[in-house]
Amino acid sequence: MFTRIVLIGPPGSGKGTQTERLCKEFGFAHISTGDLLREAVRTGTPLGIEAKRFMDAGDLVPDELVIELVKLKLDRCPEGFVLDGFPRTIEQAKTLQDICMIDVAINLEVNEEDIVGRMINRRSCRKCGAVYNLRFKPPKNGDVCDKCGGELYQRSDDVEETVRARMKVYKERTFPLISFYDSRGILLNIEARGGIDEIYKKIVEKIKSS
Ligand code: AMP
Secondary structure, eight states, X not given: OOOEEEEEOSTTSSHHHHHHHHHHXXXXXXXXXXXXXHHHHHHXXXXXXXXXXXXXXXXXXXXXXXXXXXXXXXXXXXXXXXXESOOOSHHHHHHHXXXXXXXXXXXXXXXXXXXXXXXXXXXXXXXXXXXXXXXXXXXXXXXBOTTTOOBEEOOGXXXXXXXXXXXXXXXXXXXXXXXXXXXXTOEEEEEOOSXXXXXXXXXXXXXXXX
């Protein structure tokens, strides 16, 4: 079974949600560069201060900053992890190759308009980071987190204008990763339409059967 996994796909394709479930079921470590960056912004580290303006603009944070964060996490290339939102550029993918051998890159395929709809309906918990969707996975009580009671908010990069900007960045800089991993024979495409459970089942089937 694959244990060192990279999850790629456009912003809003459900990488975070699916990674969370995989990690819960199989005990993998969840490494999300988006979460690591938001934490750095929240605590006001120098890296966070620099990263914030790129994130707010829907742009990618420069490779060297993100790579610094990931290197700390993958120090000795642990067994069993899912990288969620990393790599996002060919440069990052090449660096990752030098740090750690990846077993599989799962590519979540979704259509752009579905994504925009998903992202502008996304709400996140300020306290524990749990993610909801007003259409597909609504919280039980308005803007309150089911898990911890924290306040739910819309991330500044989930407003429509920024979502469109992020899609453009995705096409230009992240999309080429699909051929990068395909040419290395470790790409698995998953058609990410339908509900969260259905997509999760497809991912698990592929991971287990490989
Ligand atoms: P995410 O939560 O994965 O959607 O990431 C939120 C934002 O963090 C992105 O729009 C980027 O600005 C930044 N970010 C996250 N991961 C990366 C990465 N691997 N490379 C560059 N920027 C990143």
